Amino acid sequence: MSTMNTPVRQTRSLRPRLGALWTYLLAISYSLLILVPVYWLVRSAFSTASQLNKVPPIWLPAPTLQNFTTLITQVPFFAYLSNSFWFSVGTTLASLAVSFLAAYAFARLEIPGSAVLLWVLTLSMALPDVGTIVPLYRILAGLHLLDTIAGLILVLSSTLAPFTVWVLVSFIKQVPYEIEEAARIDGASLAQIMWRVLLPVSMPGLVTMGLINFINAWNNLLYPLSFSTSKAAKTLSVSITEVFAGYSPWGKPWELIMAVGVVMVAPVVVLVLLSQRSIVSGLTRGAIK
Amino acid sequence: MAVSTQVSTQNNRVRRRIASAGSRRLLLFVALIAPVFLLRFATAAYPILQTIRLSFTNQDLIARTNDFIGLQNYRTMLTDSSVTGALSFTLIYVIATTILDLVVGLMIALLLNTVFFGRTFVRTINLIPWAIPTIVAGYMFRWLLDDQFGLIPYLYQLVTGDRMVVFINAWSARTAVILVQVWKDAPFIAVVLLAGLQGVGQDLYEAARVDGANALQRFWRITIPLVTPLLVTMGLFRIIWTVASFDLVYGLTFGGPGVATTVLALRIFQQGILFFKFGYASAIAVVLLLLVGVIGVLGLWLFRRTDVAY
Numbered sequence: 261m262s263t264m265n266t267p268v269r270q271t272r273s274l275r276p277r278l279g280a281l282w283t284y285l286l287a288i289s290y291s292l293l294i295l296v297p298v299y300w301l302v303r304s305a306f307s308t309a310s311q312l313n314k315v316p317p318i319w320l321p322a323p324t325l326q327n328f329t330t331l332i333t334q335v336p337f338f339a340y341l342s343n344s345f346w347f348s349v350g351t352t353l354a355s356l357a358v359s360f361l362a363a364y365a366f367a368r369l370e371i372p373g374s375a376v377l378l379w380v381l382t383l384s385m386a387l388p389d390v391g392t393i394v395p396l397y398r399i400l401a402g403l404h405l406l407d408t409i410a411g412l413i414l415v416l417s418s419t420l421a422p423f424t425v426w427v428l429v430s431f432i433k434q435v436p437y438e439i440e441e442a443a444r445i446d447g448a449s450l451a452q453i454m455w456r457v458l459l460p461v462s463m464p465g466l467v468t469m470g471l472i473n474f475i476n477a478w479n480n481l482l483y484p485l486s487f488s489t490s491k492a493a494k495t496l497s498v499s500i501t502e503v504f505a506g507y508s509p510w511g512k513p514w515e516l517i518m519a520v521g522v523v524m525v526a527p528v529v530v531l532v533l534l535s536q537r538s539i540v541s542g543l544t545r546g547a548i549k
Numbered sequence: 550m551a552v553s554t555q556v557s558t559q560n561n562r563v564r565r566r567i568a569s570a571g572s573r574r575l576l577l578f579v580a581l582i583a584p585v586f587l588l589r590f591a592t593a594a595y596p597i598l599q600t601i602r603l604s605f606t607n608q609d610l611i612a613r614t615n616d617f618i619g620l621q622n623y624r625t626m627l628t629d630s631s632v633t634g635a636l637s638f639t640l641i642y643v644i645a646t647t648i649l650d651l652v653v654g655l656m657i658a659l660l661l662n663t664v665f666f667g668r669t670f671v672r673t674i675n676l677i678p679w680a681i682p683t684i685v686a687g688y689m690f691r692w693l694l695d696d697q698f699g700l701i702p703y704l705y706q707l708v709t710g711d712r713m714v715v716f717i718n719a720w721s722a723r724t725a726v727i728l729v730q731v732w733k734d735a736p737f738i739a740v741v742l743l744a745g746l747q748g749v750g751q752d753l754y755e756a757a758r759v760d761g762a763n764a765l766q767r768f769w770r771i772t773i774p775l776v777t778p779l780l781v782t783m784g785l786f787r788i789i790w791t792v793a794s795f796d797l798v799y800g801l802t803f804g805g806p807g808v809a810t811t812v813l814a815l816r817i818f819q820q821g822i823l824f825f826k827f828g829y830a831s832a833i834a835v836v837l838l839l840l841v842g843v844i845g846v847l848g849l850w851l852f853r854r855t856d857v858a859y
Contacts, residue, residue, distance in 0.1 A: 283660070287667065293732070395599035398599075479681075479683065481682070518688075518689070532680040
């Protein structure tokens with residue numbers, strides 16, 4: 261007995277340590293795999309062209325803001341920035357508004373066939389957005405919405421709506437029905453119930469989907485690239501492709517491309533770091549139900 | 550007699566009230582879902598039908614043609630290597646990224662489910678690749694892989710002594726596209742799988758350990774069966790999203806070298822929006838649509854099977 265016990269104990273006490281060593285090795289490598297590319301983006305944005313074109317590369321250059329001043333003077337940078345912002349805010353609000361109404365109907369007013377309708381809406385997520393750009397180009401042109409932020413908001417909030425409805429339905433179903441019932445007995449109208457009762461209790465769900473939709477809109481390339489033709493509606497994602505298309509004597513102006521990249525990455529990374537928990541709850545709810 | 554009529558009128562009244570409540574409920578339901586359905590119809594369903602119709606025309610804003618030409622676009626496509634090539638790379642790209650996404654995603658999820666110091670930190674930065682705009686990720690890695698001044702070729706040369714040239718060769722460019730896509734997507738898959746893993750009771754593992762199951766057995770017999778439905782769902786989601794996207798390719802390779810990394814979605818964009826060949830672009834879009842349809846049916850069948858199994 262005792263002869264058998266000793267080796268077991270030894271492996272038991274050794275294994276967690278070895279396991280932990282592996283875990284830390286993996287965790288550190290994985291963190292580096294994420295952070296080094298991002299660091300490279302940032303350090304390139306704050307370098308001059310001549311600092312970038314060095315072998316071996318400079319890991320920690322003396323930071324310069326020169327690239328950002330170049331961007332401001334050479335492209336309508338603030339116009340692109342504000343377009344990106346209003347496009348994202350508008351899309352977030354529009355997609356939340358239409359989705360919240362529909363999600364309430366699907367979660368609370370179960371009529372015959374409502375489950376099928378929810379499925380139809382959800383399945384429409386699978387329609388490839390790139391397959392609709394040609395007709396949408398013509399439709400937006402007909403409505404005089406080509407090259408406008410409003411047109412972009414219209415098409416993207418539609419693309420984001422099915423997933424938003426899907427997630428909000430599960431959020432609303434979690435709210436106890438009794439709260440509404442009580443308000444109804446007190447004589448509140450439906451509009452009052454939705455606005456005064458349901459909206460506040462659905463806030464976590466709305467915030468989550470608001471964050472996710474904001475990030476999706478901020479990152480969207482397809483629609484502005486297809487439907488924006490001037491600084492009236494071009495966003496930062498279009499701007500970075502244009503900066504890339506330009507040439508400098510050094511070759512590609514990587515320091516400028518990376519500078520636009522930093523401006524695009526900074527807000528979403530901050531949002532993610534601040535509200536990780538809320539975003540994760542929305543993403544997983546969409547998949548796990 | 551009098552009593553029975555009274556009862557029946559009362560019944561009628563109640564019935565009418567229920568009926569009117571029902572129709573009011575129906576009206577309300579329709580009013581609430583109308584905006585989202587109208588929006589989806591106007592910007593998704595109707596345009597898709599238009600795309601199908603346009604695919605039988607030679608509508609072209611530059612050549613100023615707009616006639617019904619039957620299946621001519623589809624016949625042209627058969628010999629257009631930029632389209633057939635795009636179709637085959639789309640398949641390679643979607644299959645390879647999905648498999649790698651799921652495998653790597655599961656590995657990351659297992660790592661993040663282990664207890665270690667700094668786990669919250671790693672879980673937080675894990676969302677960064679998901680949040681980074683895909684077009685920025687494309688340019689960022691194009692710069693990291695730059696054959697003259699890129700960081701990765703530099704490190705590669707330090708270790709192996711060989712030069713690394715990525716974007717000249719078709720297969721190395723394709724590998725780069727696939728790996729960068731996995732860098733971007735696997736962490737997201739991991740987030741969802743992690744939520745699934747956290748739902749698994751530790752007592753199940755403890756019981757298996759007591760019964761003498763080793764780590765590998767516990768992984769294959771407990772973890773894998775439990776996450777399989779999630780893997781299938783996520784895989785399906787992933788496929789349908791990637792098959793129609795071109796953001797990464799647009800930034801990383803713009804479909805090159807030649808058309809080696811061109812995907813169908815990029816070809817649709819180029820033909821439709823850059824060259825204004827609306828008819829031809831629409832025909833390519835229909836091919837993409839059919840591809841999504843086939844994948845969807847296969848996926849739902851797979852989904853059913855795993856659903857039945859567990």
